[in-house]
Amino acid sequence: MPIWLDLVVRVLIVIVAAFVLPLIIGQTEHKVMAHMQGRLGPMYAGAYHGWAQLVADGAKFVQKEDITPRAADKPVFKLAPVISMLPYMIVLLVIPIGPGNGWVAQRLDIGLFFALAVLGLGVIAVLMASWASANKFALLGGLRAAAQLLGYELPFVLAAASVAMAAGTLSLSGIVEAWRPWWLLWQLPAMLVFFIAGLAEIRRPPFDMPVADSELVFGYLVEYTGLRFAFFMLAEYVGIVVIAALTTVLFLGGWKGPFGLDAELGWLWTIIKVVAVAFVVLWLRVAYPRLRVDQLQRLCWLVLVPVALAQLILTAAVKLAL
Amino acid sequence: MTVADVLLTAIGAVVVGSALLVVTTRHIVHAGLWLVVTLTGVAALYLVLTAELVAWVQILLYLGAVVVLLLFAVMLTRAPIGARDDLDRPRWPGVLVGLGTAGSLAALLANAYRWDKIELPAAGTAERIGEHLFRSWVLPFELVGLLLLAALIGAIALSRSGDE
DSSP states (O other), X not given: XXXXXXXXXXXXXXXXXXXXHHHHHHHHHHHHHHHHTTOOOOOSTTSSTTXXXXXXXXXXXXXXXXXXXXXXXXXXXXXXXXXXXHHHHHHHTTOOSSSSGGGSSSOOTTHHHHHHHHHTTHHHHHHHHHHHTTOHHHHHHHHHHHHHHHHHHHHHHHHHHHHXXXXXXXXXXXXXXXOOTTHHHHTHHHXXXXXXXXXXXXXXXXXXXXXXXXXXXXXXXXXXXHHHHHHHHHHHHHHHHHHHHHHHHHXXXXXXXXXXXXXXXXXXXXXXXXXXXXXXXXXXXXXXXXXOHHHHHHIIIIIIHHHHHHHHHXXXXXXXXX | OOHHHHHHHHHHHHHHHHHHHHHHOSOHXXXXXXXXXXXXXXXXXXXXXXXXXXXXXXXXXXXXXXXXXXXXXXXXXXXXXXXXXXXXXXXXXXXXXXXXXXXXXXHHHHHHHTTOOOOOOSOOOXXXXXXXXXXXXXXXXXXXXXXXXXXXXXXXXXXXXXXX
């Protein structure tokens, strides 16, 4: 295969994944939430247990009137939804699904660093959306989001640094190769910190302070309708995939399964693990109420950051002892 | 001209153009957003020069933290939508300092290297930078760490002073 065709195919796969996976996650969320709350959830669209609900939602979003507030800053307002999706799509490029070069869109020696750097850009789209909406609820939501994301970036990066230190590499594939099952125990605090901070990074409940529908209406999304709103939703669900995939690759051993056969079945293990982590993300939304702004910052600075730092010391100590 | 030359020139043009917009636009938040473009362009320049790690550090620190903090601060104070004419912007001193710095830097570099060809060193991977940092430059590295720690403690002390 010529190199450009190879590149095009890989990029296309990632783009398709970035648009299809969120739909699957979204549909699962409908059903999981419904059953946890003793409801049935969507049942009619597509006949069988409402499997086509999100396709129908998509069709609905396309038909909705595209409203831009008169006072809004139009170019920035229109650009924000696209930018919100970009970082997550770019991160998908470097996440390995299986061993070798064939199971990752672009192998990078510093894949972890790349992923963390690009994920940090999500907040720019939020700030753009919140400011350009010319709405005080939107602006408040954006400010909350910025404070939250800046704060949680720290434990997020520290937890990831711990596992990179343990593996002795910044390459995501390299980390999975270095991973051993006992790391589940050794890196457990880092995993919890990474996962919780990751949830806060993608602003999922219980960390959805910036959109808090009961106090800020819908935060920075309040002025968005139709396709633009759908883009933000899509970004949120790709975010779930990205956080679940990064947790899998960094802390759960990626494509490594309990029976060997990693070369053939590795991709399946990765997918099973990603789905399991994504399920927990959805579960937490049903299980926990939203944190207050002060609780949110308290959790970050008084729990997650110290735990992440302690984990770094532990990792360094074990690494030196071995 | 090689591909790298073309890329450097094109990205350089974007960087200079957006940087000019940062200082000339009359929308205060747009200035911050153009800064995003400028700094992304600088990261792209590093990438073309194969300094991979520095490029992503640039993205992580300048875009993910510095610009966000800047936008955050602007939005906390006064960030009207639309152009404003009352932005306090010393035009002539700015032009003087900007052109002066750019001109003297250009003159310095031109004088130092003339038409010398300089081979690019090996790619700036994390491994190489780490080796240099922790073998040859440990002391400066630790000193910078200390300096940043002092700044951090200073910031905490300043922000807590109003508590009593």
